[in-house]
Amino acid sequence: MCSAFLWTGAPETAKDAKVSWASVCTPKKYGGLGLRRVEVWNRILCLRLIWLLFTKGGSLWVAWVKSNLLADKSFWDLKTTSKGSWSWKKLLKLRSEARTFSRCRLGNGSSCNFWLDSWLPQGPLIAELGESGPRQYLLLIIHLLYDSSLLPFSTSRAWDLLHCFSSTDIAPWHKSVWFTGSVPKHAFISWLAVKKRLPTRDRLLSWGLNTPPDCLLCGSEIETTHHIFFGCDFSNEIWTSLLVSCPLSDCLASSLQEVLIWANRCSNDPTIRLMVKLLLQAAIYLIWRERNTRLHDTQSKPADIILKDILTTTRMRLSSFRGSNMDMNAHDSLLTIWFRHFECS
Incomplete structure (x- = not known):
């Protein structure tokens, strides 16, 4: 009923549409109606699942994933195979996006990958030095652990970052x-x-x-x-x-x-x-x-x-x-x- 007030007619035409869907899904601060796209919101919640893999050691789902799907391998370096569910494969496809929201706190050195995890402001070290970095610079692949977990994940912050609004866009x-x-x-x-x-x-x-x-x-x-x-x-x-x-x-x-x-x-x-x-x-x-x-x-x-x-x-x-x-x-x-x-x- 609410959508019918804003849109009528065939879905492939703009005729009779009062406001574009993109505008409706823009935050109110930037001139929109503040609704959230389900597609983007689903991506954000999937990013949170990735965050949980590194933070919630007591979760049954995290424990099962680490035992059956990761098996002591790095999530960032894992190859996409037929193993795992549809939702797991979706998480793997979001890895490049997830790096934006993952930063490690250096601590006692037990499970954060020196090359593949994001502990530098620039991102993973291997992204800066390339695949041949470990051999070229004769560095051992060591492990560093963040003190407790990744930095806290904020769905609202992730929403803002995915939309890339600036102060000049404010209505x-x-x-x-x-x-x-x-x-x-x-x-x-x-x-x-x-x-x-x-x-x-x-x-x-x-x-x-x-x-x-x-x-x-x-x-x-x-x-x-x-x-x-x-x-x-x-x-x-x-x-x-x-x-x-x-x-x-x-x-x-x-x-x-x-x-x-x-x-x-x-x-x-x-x-x-x-x-x-x-x-x-x-x-x-x-x-x-x-x-x-x-x-x-x-x-x-x-x-x-x-x-x-x-x-x-x-x-x-x-x-x-x-x-x-x-x-x-x-x-x-x-x-x-x-x-x-x-x-x-």
Whole structure:
């Protein structure tokens, strides 16, 4: 049901797909929805099994593998044969990837292979010197053991390393979309809006659908995401009223992304920032809902009623935080702060 909301139609075409699967599986911090690909997650769990081979001596599975499959041989140097199960052969195929996450701690010298295990920052010594290294440098193949085990394995760290995200990939607006206390459906619609993946009429036309191009809210221009939220007379009336009634007067943003970035730094008070984020998400959601209502039910509400709905929705959300850890001010309740700054009249 959830997937049907994002994807419809044939699997081999992008028609009617709101968001790409790659984007959905990208962490929220980097502009995605934060779902995890099963394929990648399975690889990470397999890497953890490899890690267990070197760390969990008391495990029955580890003991069986060492006795029947390794037989005093190095896991890194073991040749792939017909021996072993399908899952074991998969582990062997992941050895090159596993080296990225395996580092040894040098200790008393009993079971870490000098040439094949990763005890140097650069990786296995044999990878640096080549297969002829032991003979060329006249070094004995000795064993060194890490004091206790490999360094701790972190599935979340492995997930980040496999995706290779950098600080420049961070979506600057993500903290204004995904935050503690947000309304899930408001956050989701805001995410689709900032990604420009709402099914506006310009997108429907690009999919080849026969639909009028005019905006359903004002009827004067082609309906795009930017127009609905910033170029439409209807939404502009709502934003103007919000600027008058709320502490948003210093917001000079001209796009949805800029507004969300501003919301995360609009005040030094985290309570005010929370209220502004909730207010903006409620506005995005209710403007989009009004657009859909006019499309499907041929009913409409004036802008002043939508404005009241936005304020009421935000106020009701804040009232649900009473007595919880979201009540961040010990002296004033969230609603007291709300009426002081957002609904003064």
